[in-house]
Amino acid sequence: MDLLLQSLVNGLIQSGFFALAAVGLVLIFGVMGVVNFAHGELVMAGAYTVWYLHAQIGLPYPVTIMAALAICTGIGLLMEQFLFKPTRDDPLGGLICSIGVLFILQVAATLLGGDGPSKQVPPPYEGTMILFDTLRIPYQRVFSLVVSVAALAVLWYFLTRSRFGWALRAVSLDREAASLQGIDSNRISLIAIGVGAGLAGLAGALMAPLTNINPHMGHNVIITAFIVTIVGGVGSLSGAVIAAVLYALFHTFVSTYFSGTIATIGGLLIMVVVLILRPTGIMGRRVSE
């Protein structure tokens, strides 16, 4: 029972990272139609920023979170301006360019941190919250859950209540029609990738004290983000969040009771099944051809 409850809480906390990473991917795909293969590497870049600025140089943790957000947003804006915008007509162009960025970011991380063993960031918030005598939640995890939920809430507010948010959703529904209404779709694309990449950086920054940091950590992140995106329904942000919670719970439970590899295999199989039976995902809408 204790293990069950503990897994439930661990899963919920895990879902925060999954949602942050996946939402950015969905946003970028929705608005620009580009599968950003470098998304996992943006998360990695966020984690490296915290490792370097906090663990190496000694800046305060919250400052380095903001730095990670800013750096990843910057990388995202550069990608849009110099890679995705010029290759808009080529359906595979953006995907291939993002693979190029993936390699470059991995090498940049290797150059910064060396090729040695994985890096660790000592948790800035020490101590453990103990609930009901047995449930143990480190404050670091509480902090990251709170920040993820807050970031998602801000994103939701931005998308549903601000003019930019409306414009962004309009572009993701129909780029041409949105342009006819006087929406500058290139500018909206910049906002979308800036926000998406920034959220990836935030996810990396929050993950940094809780995981092993190495240049190849993006691989698992992108697999997770793909699974969450597909299960949630491509282009659906609420679907991505729901799928993130469900998948995080699934992954945590299977990891606890079986093994992490089985959990990932299971996730991939679920994704294939969803692709076959309900390609629109749990919250997706059907788009007529």
Place this chain on the structure above:
Amino acid sequence: MAASRLVKGLLLAMMLAALMVLPHFLKYHHQDFLIFLTINVLVVVSYRLVTLTGEWSLIHAVMMGVGAYTSALLTKHLGISFWISLPLSGIVAAAIAAVLCFPLFRMTQFYFLIGSFAAGEAIRLCWIHFIQPFGGTGGISGLAVPELGSIDFFEPIPYFYLVLVVVTLSLIVLYRIETSRIGLTLHAVHWKAPLAESVGVNTWNYRSLAFVIGSFFVGLAGTLKVHYLGTVTPNQFDISLMVFILIWVIVGGYRTFYGAIIGAVVLSVLDEAIRDLDVLRPAIYGALLIASIRFLPSGLESIPQRIIARFRCDSRTEPMP
């Protein structure tokens, strides 16, 4: 027409002859490189057959692994000779591909890309997880070297000839398939799927056929690779190999048969030339990839055509003053 075919045939024969004497002038290390390069040529050409129908699969590297693991298990545990396990590895890869067709080809485009990636990654994780019989992360080592009379296939040069024979025969078959009625239909499925369907072409069948044939040949390539290395591990066939296959095909050009080969050869040689740069290599690859998409979207294959086009323009039309 006949004359140009003759010239082409002569050129190919000369290239083949050059390839046959080449390893004798190379150092040991470069002989290894030549063997892997030749295997990679088969990998990219078989991948191009799959992409002919317009679907970009991300499972090709894993299908190579399926062939490799099949042969490793057959030779290691059942004691079957390499000469039997080689074709069997291709057949098993093709059979698994045929089964995968049912879920995968219900999807197209982006969904197919992601779906094939997921299926491949699931297979690869099975190799890692099920230590019995796949050996986990360490894989299976101590694979048998092919035996044939007194030829010592442990040496690079005889093994190179073996690879060259298998790859050349495979390329001939793949080329014949592409120029046959089936190949033309595959093109039609890519460019004009509704039209092809309207004249009675079952696009699902043709997509599956291309996928199964491509998987057969890449399964052979996988077997050739691991029996030279002596070990097979799950990480040999991970997403980074898949990415390299994509890069070779796209930088070389996927519109012609030779484009993909040019991509694999040019980029591999380049990669070998910058071996000293060590950690920087992937970044240079990445930059090249981006540059080729930005500035040479039709691939290296278009360079001769571009030069010819420019030359013709210059000689025929005077520039306006």
